[in-house]
Amino acid sequence: MTKARLPAEIWVLIAASFVIALGFGLVAPVLPQFAREFGVGIAAASAIVSAFALMRLVFAPASGKLVQKLGERRVYMTGIAIVALSTGACAFAQSYWQLLVLRSLGGIGSTMFTVSSMALVIRISPPAQRGRVSGLYSTSFLVGTLVGPLVGSAFAGFGLRAPFVIYAVALLIVCVIVFLGLREPAAELASERAAPAFGFREALSVPAYRAVLVSNFATGAAVFGVRMALVPLIVVEVLHHDVSMSGVALTVFAAGNAAVLFVSGRLSDRFGRKPFLVAGSAICAVGMVALGLSPTLLWLFVASFVAGVGSGMFTPTQQAALADVIGSRARGGPVLAGFQMAGDLGTVVGPVVLGWVAERTSFGIGMLGTGALLAASAALWVVTPEPSTIAHPEDPEHVDGHAGDGVDPRCTCDGCPDGVPVERTGALPGSKE
Structure with missing residues (x-):
């Protein structure tokens, strides 16, 4: 059996992941030093990093609820836009406290696109290739974090504020790419909103x-x-x-x-x-x-x-x-x-x-x-x-029948009529073991 090609949307998400990681690797090394430019101590400079992580942790439950209510694509793009605008504004911060607030806002946007991107990858990935997609996605992020500092060193002569502007512009480009690459027909969007919680x-x-x-x-x-x-x-x-x-x-x-x-x-x-x-x-x-x-x-x-x-x-x-x-x-x-x-x-x-x-x-x-x-x-x-x-009876490979190249070989359902959807009734997904 020939391995099915991955949906184009997966490659859009992988490319976006690379750019996001590249920008993170670009900004992270200069952030503590940039904070020190405002005359604060080492602890305060470290708090800039901690504030970003803390806001990710605190806002995660709200991000999950937003994904449930608004859908993955809206939350994903909104999260990227928040990080882009807050990061760009960091380049123009005039005080330590402005920088702290802006990075905290970036943490909120970060958790929004992290949760929603995972949801998108899960929804779009063929069930029989989930490991392959996760490997590609993780590899793109790793490569981005490795390349980021190298790109940053090339722009070192432009000062500590330059990486924030570069990252913001890159994220805005990602917004456009995601908007164009993840647009779906209205019927598909309606199906997404009707999906069981x-x-x-x-x-x-x-x-x-x-x-x-x-x-x-x-x-x-x-x-x-x-x-x-x-x-x-x-x-x-x-x-x-x-x-x-x-x-x-x-x-x-x-x-x-x-x-x-x-x-x-x-x-x-x-x-x-x-x-x-x-x-x-x-x-x-x-x-x-x-x-x-x-x-x-x-x-x-x-x-x-x-x-x-x-x-x-x-x-x-x-x-x-x-x-x-x-x-x-x-x-x-x-x-x-x-x-x-x-x-x-x-x-x-x-x-x-x-x-x-x-x-x-x-x-x-x-x-x-x-x-x-x-x-x-x-x-x-x-x-x-x-x-x-x-x-999962509602997964495409289970719902759409048992013949063809897209069938998940793990599917062992009994008596499921080919092509007849099986609705989720709220029961837990059961293990076949």
Whole structure:
């Protein structure tokens, strides 16, 4: 059977993801230094970064409800527009407090397009290729974050305000591309609004969703929180190298990530999600513990690569597992918001708690705690039913019959008349296991 081509809208979302990540990589390195230009201390400069993350966390539930009420496309474009305008305005900020408010507004827009983009990817992706799409989407974002600082260095001569203007213009271009590329006929939009709602409490009764929340919390705490906070300190305070070597370590992690990101997502469509979620979490846990025990810089680089490989195995796969839980035809805004909040909460709490542990004991113990969190996530996935076997009678492959190239090979329904839609009655999606 020939693999079906991905919808054009998927490539629009992937391209938009790349530009958004590129701009984030462009702005993030200069933001603390820009804040310091207003005469504030290190803590206040760091608060600019924290305010963005905090607003993402606080506004996530509202974003989920907006997706349910207004639809993914409207919320997606509105979120991008808010980030574009607030980022552009940052370039003209005249005080620290203006910058803080504008970045906080950017956090609201960020959570709006993050939740809605996940919803769009889930809705548009063919169920049998969810892992492949998640891998492509994650890879585009990773490449964007790597290219962003390189682009920023090319514009370094234009001053600290230039990256904000460049990012704002890029986002406005994305708005136009998304508007043109995601327009659909009125009948399709009406169908989207009529799609059955899938609430957070309903999702919590699905074992795979509970496991996804735990694994995304662990991802936020370990990969985006503790690693970013402690690795630079290990490089300087333990290995006694220049802080620039921490940037190399982070790049090596990204290289390990990129090596398996797309492949793992695609293979999870064939072999199931659990092998990659379990193995990836366990490998990343080993890498994180090894980081805390690094006696040399070479050891640190190898451990970073191993942790990156593990992260690359489970990151796209857990997004595909989330899509398996929701299905293609349900409106799951609050479910997606819960997933994002779990990751953001881990990013906020992880560095504080495990950083405190490292300060009171050692970096090795702090990183051991990080590895234990990932190992617990792997153990939970061992006892969780395979997400890709969850049946959604309203999904296109199930509804449209069992013949043809677009059929999901996992569909094992009995007695479903070809071409006859099966309406969702509010019952939980059932597992075929």
